[in-house]
Amino acid sequence: LGESALIERIAARIGPAPRGETWSGDDAAVLPFSGRTILYTTDVMVEGVDFDRAYCSGTDVGFKSVAINASDIAAMGGAPRHAVAALSLPPETSVSFVDAMVDGVVEASKRWSIGVAGGDISRAHEVSMAMAMIGAPFGDAVVHRSGAKAGDALCVTGHLGGAGGGLKALSRGIDVTGSAALAGLAARHLRPSARVVEAKRLCELHPTAMIDVSDGLAVDLWHLMDASGTGCDVDPAAVPVDPRLAELADLLSDDTIDPLDLALLGGEDFELLFRIDPDKVGRAQTALAELGCAVTRLGSVTENVSERRIGDHDLEELKEAGWDHLRTG
Numbered sequence: 001l002g003e004s005a006l007i008e009r010i011a012a013r014i015g016p017a018p019r020g021e022t023w024s025g026d027d028a029a030v031l032p033f034s035g036r037t038i039l040y041t042t043d044v045m046v047e048g049v050d051f052d053r054a055y056c057s058g059t060d061v062g063f064k065s066v067a068i069n070a071s072d073i074a075a076m077g078g079a080p081r082h083a084v085a086a087l088s089l090p091p092e093t094s095v096s097f098v099d100a101m102v103d104g105v106v107e108a109s110k111r112w113s114i115g116v117a118g119g120d121i122s123r124a125h126e127v128s129m130a131m132a133m134i135g136a137p138f139g140d141a142v143v144h145r146s147g148a149k150a151g152d153a154l155c156v157t158g159h160l161g162g163a164g165g166g167l168k169a170l171s172r173g174i175d176v177t178g179s180a181a182l183a184g185l186a187a188r189h190l191r192p193s194a195r196v197v198e199a200k201r202l203c204e205l206h207p208t209a210m211i212d213v214s215d216g217l218a219v220d221l222w223h224l225m226d227a228s229g230t231g232c233d234v235d236p237a238a239v240p241v242d243p244r245l246a247e248l249a250d251l252l253s254d255d256t257i258d259p260l261d262l263a264l265l266g267g268e269d270f271e272l273l274f275r276i277d278p279d280k281v282g283r284a285q286t287a288l289a290e291l292g293c294a295v296t297r298l299g300s301v302t303e304n305v306s307e308r309r310i311g312d313h314d315l316e317e318l319k320e321a322g323w324d325h326l327r328t329g
């Protein structure tokens with residue numbers, strides 16, 4: 001079925017959210033709780049699927065588990081607050097690996113001021129860590145994926161493609177330690193950051209919609225457009241490709257590294273993709289520059305739903321086609 005279709009199938013069987021709540025279909029659920037609004041999300045990391053112990057330490061796994069959940073809360077315009085975690089472990093797992101995972105959880109939860117309030121442990125054939133996290137909106141309103149209007153500017157924080165490049169380098173056994181650029185790319189895959197502080201500053205400018213870039217710009221941009229029934233026109237030359245990918249592309253010059261491909265389709269960069277009044281783009285850039293974070297305008301939201309484009313490429317084709325499609329361009 002594929003992940004998206006399976007999620008839709010399950011969501012349909014569970015049924016719609018009550019009025020005033022958001023369930024499946026956004027970065028986190030939005031729920032009323034004792035007179036407040038809470039954000040609630042979960043993510044699971046599975047050995048062999050989401051991480052490979054050949055090059056991911058236990059600390060990396062624990063850190064990333066916290067970061068990817070915090071990123072989803074931030075993308076709703078909220079601060080992560082508390083988490084619980086469920087570990088599945090093969091019986092032969094060393095205590096030192098578990099200690100390392102906990103080190104990573106502690107490091108990341110301190111960084112984003114998250115309390116890890118409990119968890120559970122069971123046995124499995126591979127290591128996995130499932131985490132659920134709650135958070136609270138920064139201001140009065142959460143920022144959904146829906147809510148854009150034609151004419152909005154489409155912007156993204158930071159650079160894209162680095163995590164995908166880091167994964168390529170690590171999975172091919174390249175020694176990344178001798179190069180600051182390659183080590184930086186590897187770190188983007190192993191220890192992603194969550195743009196929590198940046199989301200807080202952005203929310204002061206009331207973005208109309210936001211998502212974190214977890215599946216690659218093409219896929220997440222499509223989700224953002226789909227949620228509010230709009231089209232988009234993005235300039236591929238504007239996409240802020242991670243400059244360190246040039247070194248990886250040089251190193252693998254006989255191979256298939258295309259920095260723009262990685263930026264559009266690589267995923268796991270955990271940057272914020274958002275829509276904002278075009279008059280506020282400059283203020284967003286100034287505000288986030290103070291935090292050392294770039295904001296790049298990629299293009300605009302358009303009225304025509306049937307026109308979702310990155311340059312000459314149809315967004316739907318791009319997200320379906322995967323790696324090789326753009327290479328001809």
Ligand SMILES: [Mg+2]
Pocket residue numbers: 026027071072075211212213214
């Ligand atoms: Mg997300």
